Amino acid sequence: MSSSFVVAESGPSQGREVAAGARFRFGRNWARFLRLVDDQRIEEAERSLQAMLGCDRLDGKHFLDAGCGSGLFSLAAHRLGATVHSFDFDPDSVACTRELKRRYGQADSDWTIEEASALDARFMETFRLQADIVYSWGVLHHTGSMWKAIDLAASTVAPGGQLFIALYNRQQVLSRWWLTVKKTYNRLPTGLQPMFVFPFFLYFTAVGAAADLVKGRNPVLRFTGAGRRGMSIYRDTVDWVGGLPFEVASPGEVVAFCRARGLDLEVLRTVGGRHGCNEYLLRRLKIGPLPGWGDQRASQ
């Protein structure tokens, strides 16, 4: 496996896209999240991995974190015993992950971190059919070429291995509205961006608190990352409002696309038609291709 510094040669650079107002600085948002990371959030992240993957430990597993962001889930996998390979397109995210490794990582561990693009076919080829768990949570819809990114991520899953992806849900009308919101955010001067986010933050917080009260839960808990993968509500709101490039997918599209690539759906979690991520856990079967009718999208 290559651990050299591979960057997409002809592909767009992160810096150029940001300068053009076409890309949100995801990594900078994660850098600000880092100071919130504590044992409680790390444990919550571990629990979310254990729950979805249906196992307590990841010893001996090769865990590929495609779009590691803050690095929190690479760290969780590392603490659960996996051999971790983290990469991200955003230099700030790579720096975040390195910082988490410095703070919490075990010295003699097998945890590689590098800057690379999920759209770089040559880079992804180095993992072909090798990863036991490919983890890419809320990432591939931010590449600007989501289906190609899913295709490449799927190609790295070993026979019997799992692909755990989360992708924005397709909403009939609202998805278009959110795209406008994100474009607006990225065109605003940096100083005005927090002011643009704040009304959304207030709204989501109010709705979340109301839902908690109706269901008899403590509304304060979600601010500690409990029940939300250890993540911060404010940082997630910034990520949502700013997150560009932006694409969406319905569960039907994802299942058909992955099945055509030999991946069988094991666990599904939808957001019930709202905005946010649907989560999919898929497994590459050890024997031959799955019965199916080919790729629906390739013909489009």
Add this chain to the structure above:
Amino acid sequence: MSATSPTEPPTARRARTHAEEIDAGNRFAFGANWSNFLARLTPERVAEAERSLREMLGRERLDGVRFLDIGSGSGLFSLAAWRLGASVTSIDYDPDSVACTQRLRDDLGDGEGRWDVAEGSVLDAATMAPLRNFDIVYSWGVLHHTGHMWDAIDAAAACTGAGGCFFVAIYNYQPIWTRYYTVVKRTYAASPPLVQWLFAAGYATEQILRGLVKDLLTLRNPLRRYQAKIGSRGMSMWHDWVDWIGGYPFEAATPEAVFSFVRARGYSLERIVTCGGGQGCNEFVFRRG
């Protein structure tokens, strides 16, 4: 929403017949609604039904395929499968639906003996026991109307043979609306006909206004949706609305609840079409083994 497994044998709760349930105001007369729909059946609707089957099942023809239609309703999809070459068995719990399906078979199907129609409940073990090893088990928008949805899904899936397909559509669960409509439908089922008509008219008005607002906001011609004349899957808009507002018993499930329930019984998901979190059915095609 409860993902409970059967705790008592399905036969134990066949205490009441279809007629008794209707009389007690506990069941919508689905079949009466479908026989009304049959009067307006056009070749275009049949073609649309065939197209929807071909698309979801991913094949052009069903020659030599054993096709079980559980809750055949109007019989439209049994007819479509029959026309695509399948040997069809249609069952329904509602005598009017059975009569509808028989009429379709006698009028539009021919005497090849490839199409059996019978009255029976998916919850009745004696009815279901001989129905085994089908290549395709089809149950669209039916099992959530049985009063025991999870038992019904379990029993329907079991009719699929190894390598066969289980094609099921189940109402989408919505945290607030599912509860609201349960009350509305229960009230409808217990009301006299005039009140029922008012319910349906009220719901139709709401749907028309909703469509109008949506079309205006998205800059589409608001009349276009009515000019097509054929709803999705070849169904009629009005009869679908009546079926929705009256349809009781009524249950619903999230896509993941249906998926994990059927998967746990040894099926893999081939295709899923969600209704985007709204009101309506999520569709699934599972393959056994």
